[in-house]
Amino acid sequence: MIVCERKPLSTILESLRSYRKVVIAGCSECVTVCHAGGEKEVALLRDLILLARNDLTVTTEVLTRQCDVEFLEALDGHVEKAECVVSMACGVGVQFLAERYPATWVIPAVDTRFAGGSRQPGTWEERCGLCGDCVLHLTGGICPVARCSKSLLNGPCGGSQGGRCEVGEELSCAWHEIHDRLEKLGRLDLLEVVLPPKDWSRARDGGPRKLLREDVAV
Numbered sequence: 001m002i003v004c005e006r007k008p009l010s011t012i013l014e015s016l017r018s019y020r021k022v023v024i025a026g027c028s029e030c031v032t033v034c035h036a037g038g039e040k041e042v043a044l045l046r047d048l049i050l051l052a053r054n055d056l057t058v059t060t061e062v063l064t065r066q067c068d069v070e071f072l073e074a075l076d077g078h079v080e081k082a083e084c085v086v087s088m089a090c091g092v093g094v095q096f097l098a099e100r101y102p103a104t105w106v107i108p109a110v111d112t113r114f115a116g117g118s119r120q121p122g123t124w125e126e127r128c129g130l131c132g133d134c135v136l137h138l139t140g141g142i143c144p145v146a147r148c149s150k151s152l153l154n155g156p157c158g159g160s161q162g163g164r165c166e167v168g169e170e171l172s173c174a175w176h177e178i179h180d181r182l183e184k185l186g187r188l189d190l191l192e193v194v195l196p197p198k199d200w201s202r203a204r205d206g207g208p209r210k211l212l213r214e215d216v217a218v
């Protein structure tokens with residue numbers, strides 16, 4: 001999922017300084033799961049804003065998904081009466097709202113951090129760098145792009161000590177983990193495979209990406 005984190009209240013209040021009528025838009029997908037912008041967080045932000053600014057009128061709506069145009073309509077009535085929209089969705093949701101409401105200022109209330117998951121409550125870890133050309137079948141299911149601090153594709157940098165990354169004691173060395181997992185699976189031969197330079201044009205480096213699936217397109 002897309003992992004997000006709410007911005008500090010002071011930052012949100014600063015963005016709202018010149019507005020009196022606000023709608024807060026949450027999302028029921030990733031930001032609900034990572035406790036950044038679902039129903040509970042929308043209600044909390046509304047209350048915090050009203051505590052700080054009793055001159056504001058705040059309405060709220062939690063959309064099914066902000067990254068899907070078919071669900072944005074539910075916000076139309078609120079936006080008509082508001083001067084600005086505070087989106088608690090990821091950056092995709094914020095931009096979809098900005099496109100739908102070109103005459104209304106849209107403010108992001110969360111920071112979009114990374115693609116990852118949760119292994120225990122309250123902790124999220126990055127797992128995918130969205131490179132567009134997955135090599136997990138060659139690296140024991142451990143992503144060298146997202147989990148090696150230097151995104152090295154062909155083995156470790158040589159700086160790890162005791163399985164820890166030289167960039168930070170708190171980080172595991174991804175290549176140490178890749179080695180251990182391949183060893184357990186009896187596939188150390190994969191370490192001999194030299195991965196060619198990655199086609200980064202399929203990643204963000206190639207500019208904004210678009211995916212067309214003709215089998216589901218209408």
Ligand code: SF4
Nearest residue numbers: 128129131134135143
């Ligand atoms: S190799 Fe690329 S697509 Fe696969 S998990 Fe890593 S960043 Fe994501």
Ligand code: SF4
Nearest residue numbers: 148157165166173174
């Ligand atoms: S120590 Fe390991 S994880 Fe850290 S940069 Fe080097 S190879 Fe990558």
